[in-house]
Amino acid sequence: MRILIIICLSLITYSVNAQVKLLTLDNLDKRIAKGKDTTYVINFWATWCSPCVAELPDFEKLRLANLKKPVKVLLVSLDFKSKLQKEVIPFVQKNNIKAEVFLLNEPDQQKYIERIDKKWSGAIPATLFVNKKVRRFYEKEFTEIELSNTLLTLK
Amino acid sequence: MKNLFLIGFILISSHVFAQTQGYQVGDVVRDFTLKNVDNKTVSLADYKDAKGYIVVFTCNTCPVAKAYQDRVSALNASYESKGYPVVAINPNDAGTVPDESFEKMQALAKEKNFSFPYLSDPNHIVTKQFGALKTPHVFILSKTEKGNIVEYIGAIDNDAEDENPDKINYVQNALNELSAGKKPVIASTKAVGCSIKWKKG
Numbered sequence: 001m002r003i004l005i006i007i008c009l010s011l012i013t014y015s016v017n018a019q020v021k022l023l024t025l026d027n028l029d030k031r032i033a034k035g036k037d038t039t040y041v042i043n044f045w046a047t048w049c050s051p052c053v054a055e056l057p058d059f060e061k062l063r064l065a066n067l068k069k070p071v072k073v074l075l076v077s078l079d080f081k082s083k084l085q086k087e088v089i090p091f092v093q094k095n096n097i098k099a100e101v102f103l104l105n106e107p108d109q110q111k112y113i114e115r116i117d118k119k120w121s122g123a124i125p126a127t128l129f130v131n132k133k134v135r136r137f138y139e140k141e142f143t144e145i146e147l148s149n150t151l152l153t154l155k
Numbered sequence: 156m157k158n159l160f161l162i163g164f165i166l167i168s169s170h171v172f173a174q175t176q177g178y179q180v181g182d183v184v185r186d187f188t189l190k191n192v193d194n195k196t197v198s199l200a201d202y203k204d205a206k207g208y209i210v211v212f213t214c215n216t217c218p219v220a221k222a223y224q225d226r227v228s229a230l231n232a233s234y235e236s237k238g239y240p241v242v243a244i245n246p247n248d249a250g251t252v253p254d255e256s257f258e259k260m261q262a263l264a265k266e267k268n269f270s271f272p273y274l275s276d277p278n279h280i281v282t283k284q285f286g287a288l289k290t291p292h293v294f295i296l297s298k299t300e301k302g303n304i305v306e307y308i309g310a311i312d313n314d315a316e317d318e319n320p321d322k323i324n325y326v327q328n329a330l331n332e333l334s335a336g337k338k339p340v341i342a343s344t345k346a347v348g349c350s351i352k353w354k355k356g
Contacts, residue, residue: 048218049349050252078347080316109313113345122310123289123350139288141350 020088023076023102025115032130038070039131039154041147044104044116044124046079047091051141052125056097058144063099065148073099078124081105129154177286178294180342183302187281189244189274192257192264197242197272199296199303206238207297207306207333209326212287214247215263216254217349220290222315224267227291230311231271234330239295241271246282246290247352255352279353289348295329295339306333309344 032040043059045052056075063073075097079088084103092101106112113122117137120126127147129136134154142150178184188198199208211227213220231241247255257275264273276282285294295307307329314322329339 046347050216051350051352082316082318109310109346110344113347120345121288121292122345122347124347125350139350 020077020084020092020101020103022081022084022105024105025112028074028076032132035072035131036070037131038072039129039134039151040072040074041151042074042076042128042130044076044078044126044128046077046124047083047087048079049124055125055142056095058142058147059099060097061144062147062151066151071151075099075101077101077103079103177284177288178305178308180305180308182305184294184296184305185284186303187284189276189281190257191272191274192261192269197274199242202240204238205240205298207295208303209234209239209241209330210285210294210296211241211243211311212246212282212285212290212292212294212351213243214245214255214290214349214352215259216247216252217290219315219346219348222317223291223311226311226317228267228270230326230330233327235271237330237334239330239333243269243271243273244276244281244287245273246276246279246287248277248279248354251352251355279351282351287351289350291348293326295326295333297333307339307342310346313344313346315346 028042041059041062043052043055045056047053059073059075063071077088081103088101088103104112109122113120116128117126117139120137120139123139125141126137126139127142129138129150131154136150136154138150184199186199188196191197199205202208209230213223213227227241227243235241245255245260249256249259253259260273260275263269287294291311293307293309293311294305296303297306307326309325311326312322312324325341325344328341332339
């Protein structure tokens with residue numbers, strides 16, 4: 001019986017983990033403002049972007065290494081909204097992604113790309129390191145070491 | 156003397172900066188010679204009667220570029236006869252992504268029946284000159300007395316999924332405006348695309 005409960009519980013947590021919420025940039029700004037001293041490492045990716053998929057494990061390592069620090073890794077998918085159920089959620093489940101995953105819910109690329117960073121061409125992968133004081137945007141692929149160094153030297 | 160060094164340094168760094176930036180709207184484009192999928196070389200100067208060019212950085216593998224393949228073909232079908240041919244350039248390195256090889260480009264051009272050149276830029280030279288950063292990435296040029304001038308940089312339209320009947324066709328609009336002797340109302344746009352797969356090392 002106890003085992004059954006554990007299985008049920010783990011199934012519930014698993015399905016909670018596999019949630020992918022829709023996110024607007026207003027949502028994101030509010031989250032950053034409420035985050036006090038938290039630094040957010042926000043990776044813009046898509047299931048169809050192979051270099052993005054390749055660097056996801058490095059973001060997981062960064063998340064695990066900073067569990068006790070005020071650091072949050074947010075994975076923001078730029079997949080089409082129509083692919084949320086068919087592609088994005090199954091991808092997150094299959095790859096057992098533990099970080100918070102969102103799907104960007106912004107209709108106008110002309111507006112949201114510039115709002116995230118004026119210099120961003122729109123190419124992914126791209127990553128934003130942001131807290132209340134600092135905002136650094138990188139249109140590039142990261143290695144594991146580059147990720148932790150960028151976080152450490154963020155000023 | 157120190158000042159001279161400083162000025163030299165500033166000049167060098169601004170030069171490096173300018174190089175990574177690539178062309179902006181209004182800049183004159185340097186002509187290039189790249190190998191087409193038919194093994195012949197193509198330069199902009201080959202098009203004696205062109206009024207301009209639709210230079211499209213695209214590739215074999217990027218899902219966004221693939222979603223736009225038919226729309227790129229349609230652009231050539233509509234605008235080549237009006238003096239604006241499509242010139243497609245693959246900016247990706249085949250060493251980094253094997254499916255971007257010249258042979259795979261040839262296969263794609265054959266399969267999709269490309270009516271326009273599909274050029275390989277194996278050392279990213281032209282890609283860096285233009286400052287293309289992703290696929291697809293479009294540069295519309297117009298031929299003038301000063302040379303080929305960049306008139307538009309950005310996306311083909313604002314609907315990669317091609318599902319919105321009210322989508323804005325940026326490239327078509329810009330071409331129609333140029334054909335009418337006007338400057339494009341919207342001269343630059345942004346869109347999500349695949350990063351360029353640069354040569355490693």
